Amino acid sequence: MANKLVSTPARRAASSGVVAGRPARRATDLAPGLHLARIEAIGADRYTVRTLDGRRFSAEREDSVEAALLEECVRASRPVLVCSGPHGPVVAGALQTAPSLGTSDGKHLRIEAADVKLRAGRSLTIEAGPVAIVVDAKGALRLRGDKMVIDMGSLLRILAARVELP
Secondary structure, eight states, rough: OOOOOOOOHHHHHHHHHHHBOOOOOOOOOSSSOOOEEEHHHHHOEEEEEEETTSSSEEEEOOOOOHHHHHHHHHHHTTOOOEEEEETEEEEEEEOSSSSOSSSSSOOOOOOOSSSOOOOSSSEEEEEETTTEEEEETTSSEEEEEEOOOOOOSSOOOOOOOOOOOO
């Protein structure tokens, strides 16, 4: 005789997610604490996140977390921190997995890399006291200050269609 599946109250409860008279945990319920997740999609005011154990749900951004940070997390596939909030899951921040660009003593910033590229849509300005280097979108480079010293050990070559000296 073949085994027949019989629908019993216990089987119906197990298949419906009800255990011992309690409703099943919703997919958006999180255990207490912080959980690592990755943002998969960004909606109007919601984020689709997937926890490391594979659960996917919709979360809102905590007020102190900047939207630009979460957009960067999506681009870099950087983990975010998610916790339970009063209205469901909340993205509470991001997990930093690389050294930050910043100062160690609050006075000095050091950038080291094989190549450094700065890009600005309209202009780029570097200032130190009363001196400035300004580059604009039209291709003009301006050096502002009271004096300029050019100190070359070997060769100084100026290539231009025209050079004007007052």
